[in-house]
Amino acid sequence: MGWSLQSIASLTDSQFVQWSKLLEERTGIQLADQHRAMLQSQVSIRMRELGCTDYNQYFRAVTDGVQGRLEWTVLVDRLAVKETSFFRHRPSFELVRQYLARRLAQGTVADNLDLWSMGCATGEEPYSLAMMADTCFEQAQAERYYGITATDISMSALSTGRRGCYSARKIESLSDAERERYVHEVEPGVYQVDVSLRERICFTHGNLMAIQTMPPVKQDVIFCQNLLIYFRRWLRRDILNACVERLKPGGLLVVGLGEAPGWEHPKVRRVKAGQVQAYLRHDQQEQ
Ligand SMILES: C[S@@+](CC[C@H](N)C(=O)[O-])C[C@H]1O[C@@H](n2cnc3c(N)ncnc32)[C@H](O)[C@@H]1O
Known part of the structure; x- marks a missing residue:
């Protein structure tokens, strides 16, 4: 899929719930309302890379069969907080x-x-x-x-x-x-x-x-x-x-x-x- 510069709308309340439920079901990671901007920006950046402008369409792509599983591994990389350091504590x-x-x-x-x-x-x-x-x-x-x-x-x-x-x-x-x-x-x-x-x-x-x-x-x-x-x-x-x-x-x-x-x-x-x-x-x- 090519790059698209079309702008992507904001997540609606129900879309935010849908995406955060999926993330929690699959990873255990629980998002609070203040993480909404992060979720929206990471999902929309990925959608842009794929030339997709519709959250529902992308949701179906991520939850559909083997291809969906592959796409999920890409998305989860973007959503997980990976902050760390040597001898952190x-x-x-x-x-x-x-x-x-x-x-x-x-x-x-x-x-x-x-x-x-x-x-x-x-x-x-x-x-x-x-x-x-x-x-x-x-x-x-x-x-x-x-x-x-x-x-x-x-x-x-x-x-x-x-x-x-x-x-x-x-x-x-x-x-x-x-x-x-x-x-x-x-x-x-x-x-x-x-x-x-x-x-x-x-x-x-x-x-x-x-x-x-x-x-x-x-x-x-x-x-x-x-x-x-x-x-x-x-x-x-x-x-x-x-x-x-x-x-x-x-x-x-x-x-x-x-x-x-x-x-x-x-x-x-x-x-x-x-x-x-x-x-x-x-x-x-x-x-
Ligand atoms: C904030 S980092 C902490 C890294 C390290 N343990 C530390 O203390 O510096 C959290 C890590 O947990 C991973 N993670 C989140 N959910 C996970 C899950 N369900 N299974 C395995 N790893 C997960 C993330 O990908 C991320 O790399």
């Missing part, structure tokens, strides 16, 4: 560092250490986990045996993550030591994460709405930050409950501070840490 990473250091010192890591970055966006979060795990293994003088799964709903974010290339501004939040050690300037102003970390991370598409159908690979650490805030409470609870079933006994679940208000689960206990919301799986049932 340092205290949470520091808690994971202490947890890994303790387990390595105690020798309680059975085989492989498995970490999961949920809603990994463009990769800064799983790379931060990798830098931290790498440092822990080095300090423990242990052979590195860890792997990180990084999942997201956005295909474009995942491919940025796989490349592992970031601007000078993006790497500002790394310490001098982290920059020196883990990123290399590959062209002027572009820094790539070291291959030794890139090969530890498996970036893969995963929609948390379908967490129950994701392979139940047990994890030592599940890191889930700045993601649940977009979901309704019942969905947050279901996702966190599913996370507990994916933790190894003794595993650690880290969520964004305040993102799981009032959530409790009989198999986990809250870690006492002021600025961090984290839970340890305490039961010793079969893995």
Whole structure:
């Protein structure tokens, strides 16, 4: 389809409801009325690219069969908020560092250490986990045996993550030591994460709405930050409950501070840490 410069009308109230319902049904992301302008601009930009001027026609295209599914993956890339940064919330990473250091010192890591970055966006979060795990293994003088799964709903974010290339501004939040050690300037102003970390991370598409159908690979650490805030409470609870079933006994679940208000689960206990919301799986049932 060619480009069209025809102007596109504003979303009506009922169209806004229709589009936000679709987004929530498929991704869990709940839009408030103040997101209307964002929804309208992202949908209409995409419609313009396709030469379409009618929201209802585009809605049918997005919800129709295999072609619709493909178009949806493009649109969802535009609608998801992918804001992230390296070590976005340092205290949470520091808690994971202490947890890994303790387990390595105690020798309680059975085989492989498995970490999961949920809603990994463009990769800064799983790379931060990798830098931290790498440092822990080095300090423990242990052979590195860890792997990180990084999942997201956005295909474009995942491919940025796989490349592992970031601007000078993006790497500002790394310490001098982290920059020196883990990123290399590959062209002027572009820094790539070291291959030794890139090969530890498996970036893969995963929609948390379908967490129950994701392979139940047990994890030592599940890191889930700045993601649940977009979901309704019942969905947050279901996702966190599913996370507990994916933790190894003794595993650690880290969520964004305040993102799981009032959530409790009989198999986990809250870690006492002021600025961090984290839970340890305490039961010793079969893995
Ligand atoms: C604001 S970013 C947070 C990134 C990172 N966790 C952080 O704290 O910096 C939220 C990410 O969640 C992803 N996301 C939203 N809904 C999702 C879903 N249903 N399943 C998987 N990922 C989702 C978005 O694509 C986006 O990359």
